[in-house]
Amino acid sequence: MMWTALLLLGLAVLLLYARRTRRRNEPPLDKGMIPWLGHALEFGKDAAKFLTRMKQKHGDIFTVRAAGQYITVLLDSNCYDAVLSDVVSLDQTSYAQVLMKRIFSLDLPNHNLESEKKRAEMHFQGSALTQLCSSMQNNLQHLVTPSEMGLKVSEWKKDGLFDFCYSLLFKTGYLTVFGAEKNNSAALAEIYEEFRRFDKLLPKLARTTENKGNEEKQIASSAREKLWKWLTPSRLDRKPERQSWLGNYVQHLQDEGVDAETQRRAMLLQLWVTQGNAGPAAFWVLGYLLTHPEALRTVREEIQGGKHLRPEEKQKNTPVFDSVLTETLRLTAAALITREVKQDKKICLSNGQEYQLRRGDRLCIFPFISPQMDPQIHQQPEMFQFDRFLNADGTKKKDFFKEGLRVKNPSVPWGTKDNLCPGRQFAVSAIKELVFTILTGFDLELCEKNAKLPLVDPSRYGFGILQPAGDLEIRYRIRS
Numbered sequence: 001m002m003w004t005a006l007l008l009l010g011l012a013v014l015l016l017y018a019r020r021t022r023r024r025n026e027p028p029l030d031k032g033m034i035p036w037l038g039h040a041l042e043f044g045k046d047a048a049k050f051l052t053r054m055k056q057k058h059g060d061i062f063t064v065r066a067a068g069q070y071i072t073v074l075l076d077s078n079c080y081d082a083v084l085s086d087v088v089s090l091d092q093t094s095y096a097q098v099l100m101k102r103i104f105s106l107d108l109p110n111h112n113l114e115s116e117k118k119r120a121e122m123h124f125q126g127s128a129l130t131q132l133c134s135s136m137q138n139n140l141q142h143l144v145t146p147s148e149m150g151l152k153v154s155e156w157k158k159d160g161l162f163d164f165c166y167s168l169l170f171k172t173g174y175l176t177v178f179g180a181e182k183n184n185s186a187a188l189a190e191i192y193e194e195f196r197r198f199d200k201l202l203p204k205l206a207r208t209t210e211n212k213g214n215e216e217k218q219i220a221s222s223a224r225e226k227l228w229k230w231l232t233p234s235r236l237d238r239k240p241e242r243q244s245w246l247g248n249y250v251q252h253l254q255d256e257g258v259d260a261e262t263q264r265r266a267m268l269l270q271l272w273v274t275q276g277n278a279g280p281a282a283f284w285v286l287g288y289l290l291t292h293p294e295a296l297r298t299v300r301e302e303i304q305g306g307k308h309l310r311p312e313e314k315q316k317n318t319p320v321f322d323s324v325l326t327e328t329l330r331l332t333a334a335a336l337i338t339r340e341v342k343q344d345k346k347i348c349l350s351n352g353q354e355y356q357l358r359r360g361d362r363l364c365i366f367p368f369i370s371p372q373m374d375p376q377i378h379q380q381p382e383m384f385q386f387d388r389f390l391n392a393d394g395t396k397k398k399d400f401f402k403e404g405l406r407v408k409n410p411s412v413p414w415g416t417k418d419n420l421c422p423g424r425q426f427a428v429s430a431i432k433e434l435v436f437t438i439l440t441g442f443d444l445e446l447c448e449k450n451a452k453l454p455l456v457d458p459s460r461y462g463f464g465i466l467q468p469a470g471d472l473e474i475r476y477r478i479r480s
Contacts, residue, residue, distance in 0.1 A: 020065075020070070022063075023358070024356075025354060025355060025356045026063065026356050026357075026358065027061040027063045027072055027355050028058040028059070028061075028062045028063065029062075029063045030054065030057070030058065030062060030063070030064050030065070031065040032064070032065055032066075036065075036067070036068050037066075037067055037068075038065030038066050038067070038068075039064045039065060039066050040066040040067040043066050044207050044209065044459075045458065045459070046458035046459075047334075047336065047366070047458075047462050048334065048366075048368060048369065048373075048458070048461045049458070051073055051075070051366055051369055054073065055075055055370070060075045060076040060349060060370070061073070061075065061076065061349065061355055063361065069361075069362055070360075070362070071361065071362045071363075071364055072341075072357055072358075072361055072362070072363050072364070073363075073364045073365075074347070074363065074364070075365075075366065075369055075370040076349045076350050076370065077367065077370045077371040077374075077407060077408065077409060077412065078350035078402075078405065078407065078408055079347065079348065079349055079350050080365055080367070080408075080409075080412070080416045081408065081416050081418065082347075082348075083347050083365075084339070084365070084416050084418060084419060085417075085418050086345065087114075088342070088343075089341065089344075089357075090340070090341060090345070090363060091340045091342050092113055092338070092339050092340075092419075093111065093112070093113060094340045095338050095339075095362070096111070096113060097111065099206055100269060102205055102208060103202060103206055104224070104265055104268055104269045104272075105224065105265060106262065106265040106266060106268075106269055108258070108262070110256050117422050119245070119248060119249065119252065120245065120422035120423060122245075122248070123245030123248065124245065124423045124425065124426050128245075129425055129426060129429075132176060132177075133426065133429045135176050136172055136176040136426070136429065136430055136433065137433055139171075139172045139175040140168070140172045140430075140433055140434060140437060141437070143168060143171055143175075144168070144437060144441065144442075144478075146478055149478070151477070151478055153477075153479075153480050154478070154479075154480050155477055155478075156475050157475065157476060157477065158447060158473065158474070159473075159474060159475075159476070160471035160473060160474070161283055161286060161287055161471060161472040161474045162280070162283045162467070162468055162471045162472070163471065164283075164474065164476075165280075165282040165283040165286060165434065166192075166196070166280060166282075166283065167192050167279070168279070168434060169275075169279040169282055169430060169431070169434055170192050170195065170275050171188050171189075171192060172430065173274060173275045173278060174191065174192075175188070177245065177246060177274050177275075178231075178246060178267075178271070179236060179246065187230075191227070191230050194223045194226045194230075195223070195227060195271065195272075195275070197219055197220075197222075197223040198223035198224060198227065198268075198272075199272070201219060201220045202463060203459040203460060203462070203463055204216060205220055206462075206463070224268065227271070228264040228267075228268060229264075231264055231267035231268055232260075232263075232264050232267075233260075233263050233264070236250075249266075250263065253266060276464060277427065277464045277465040278430050280332075280464075280465040280466070280467050281332065281333075281427070281431055281465045282430075282431045282434050282435060283468070283472075284328045284331070284332045284453075284465070284466075285324060285325060285328045285431060285435055286435060286444075287453045287468075287472050288324070288327075288328055288331075288386070289324065289386075290444070290445070290446055290472070290474070291446070291451070291452060291453055291472075292386060295324060295384075298320050298386065299320055299321050299324060299386075299439070300439060302318055302320045303318075303436055303439060303440060307440075319390060319395065319396055320386070320387070320390065320394075321432065323386060323387055323388065323389040323390045323396070324386045325428065325431065326388075326389045326411060327384060327385060327386060327389060328384075329411060329413035329465075330372045330378070330410075330413070331382075331384060332465055332466045333367070333368065333411070333412070333413030333414075333464070333465055333466075334366075334461045334462065334463075334464070334465070334466050335367075335368075335462065335463065335464050336364050336365070336461075336462040337364065337365040337366075337367070337416070337419070338362060338364050338365075339362070339363045339364075340362055340363075341357045341360065341361045341362065341363055342359065343359050344356060344358060344359050345357040350405060367409075367411075367413075368461070371400075371407055371410050371411065371412065372410075374402065376402045376403065377400050377402050377407050377410060378400070378410070389410075438476075441478060442476045442477065442478055442479060443476060443477050443479060444474060444475075444476045445474065445475060446472065446473070446474060447473040448473065451472060451473065453468070453472060454468040454471060454472060455468070455469045455470070456468060456469060457469045
């Protein structure tokens with residue numbers, strides 16, 4: 001009798017969800033053909049392709065059903081800032097808690113994204129940023145020495161560009177932010193390898209589509225366990241305690257009464273947050289340069305022109321490279337910004353139309369589609385144009401328009417106005433330093449002269465910088 005009652009209750013809930021209809025002033029509703037599941041499979045398989053199709057069908061705002069959840073997708077970039085500034089109606093914490101549990105097996109009941117952001121700003125901006133960048137530069141220079149790379153001067157070595165960039169920037173960032181394993185190359189290599197095993201499965205962990213009890217779940221679990229051991233706070237270099245971001249963060253966890261095991265798990269979360277995007281971004285930058293000779297030549301000339309400058313000045317006046325980086329991020333930054341709708345909320349689009357968000361739904365913003373890949377803002381948006389963000393006089397181009405209206409942000413790789421990534425300046429500095437170091441200290445070329453960049457892995461849409469489905473084979477040598 002109990003099982004019959006539960007089954008009937010489940011069917012009732014299913015029918016209730018299936019009966020949902022669009023209310024007055026709500027966005028267009030698209031439930032899909034499959035009860036409860038809706039569009040979940042298509043959404044998870046290739047979010048960009050699916051949401052582009054929905055945009056063409058419904059416009060800049062619509063609600064879709066996915067695995068029992070109703071998700072309103074907003075693609076009017078000029079109203080992102082105004083909508084997301086409402087932190088009362090829209091909550092970013094609850095869904096973040098779900099993802100932390102799924103991906104990192106981490107439960108932080110007092111996790112406050114706003115206070116964590118302010119803590120990061122203290123250590124990744126201002127004078128602290130200068131010291132951090134100096135340390136980063138020293139660590140990178142150490143990692144590209146012939147002895148560390150296992151290379152003789154002028155000896156060619158073949159590698160995949162993605163692994164080359166990701167490993168170098170991950171190791172650099174790990175040494176800079178976490179401060180351990182400075183004299184242990186083998187340990188550093190092992191940490192990177194385990195991180196990559198974990199990172200490859202991250203989208204499946206987030207969507208709970210990994211093979212239950214089989215190989216993928218075991219790989220993720222094994223990688224997490226090993227990384228937790230490496231990331232035990234007592235093993236990390238945190239001196240002087242309160243002057244570093246790491247020391248401050250660990251002290252905060254201890255003040256909150258977080259136990260030692262949870263502290264280790266929190267370290268893995270922070271490792272991915274701080275090191276999961278710079279390496280892939282550097283891959284795309286160098287990949288686009290290597291496959292676009294004019295862009296590579298122009299960037300080389302700009303770097304050569306600044307050789308006489310002091311190290312701290314070399315990164316400041318590089319409008320061509322800045323345009324290359326901005327264009328690369330436009331093409332590859334694809335995070336989904338997600339909020340839980342805590343109470344009914346009215347939002348206004350830039351054309352004046354008003355829509356009602358329903359309490360209990362989820363709101364998603366996907367800047368990759370709008371503004372970054374919007375053909376009304378960027379001509380031939382799928383093409384890499386290294387000077388897209390340059391004016392004719394070589395200055396930074398800021399003015400982009402859509403239907404006669406100036407677009408506030410033609411690209412949104414770091415989040416919106418009130419939700420900017422606090423570590424963005426450090427990430428840009430690290431990417432820049434790596435690219436400049438490689439282009440000045442190495443001979444670098446494609447193994448196949450006319451090779452093309454690999455396609456993106458569609459499962460990575462929604463998780464920051466995209467990653468390639470393959471790699472780009474290169475050969476390099478340290479210049480004498």
